[in-house]
Amino acid sequence: MTKENLNKFVDSLAKGDNTAAKDAFNGAMADKVSTALDATKQNIATSLYQQPNTAVGVDVDTPTEVANDDNAQ
Helix, strand or coil: CHHHHHHHHHHHHHHCCHHHHHHHHHHHHHHHHHHHHHHHHHHHHHHHCCCCCCCCCCCCCCCCCCCCCCCCC
16 A cells, blocks of 8 residues: 555656645655554563563673772772
């Protein structure tokens, strides 16, 4: 449907019909936003329901303690 709106947009501009061009442009942008929003929703839903990757047998770095030297200047 986006291609149809883009073709209408170009044709309307060529004819000098700015109102129809605006409507076709807005339709094309709405289609693109809707498609991107649907893809993002799907990615979020997929990531929410996936099992977390847990590594077994991996050593975790322990924090290093730093001595507090009150006499340091």
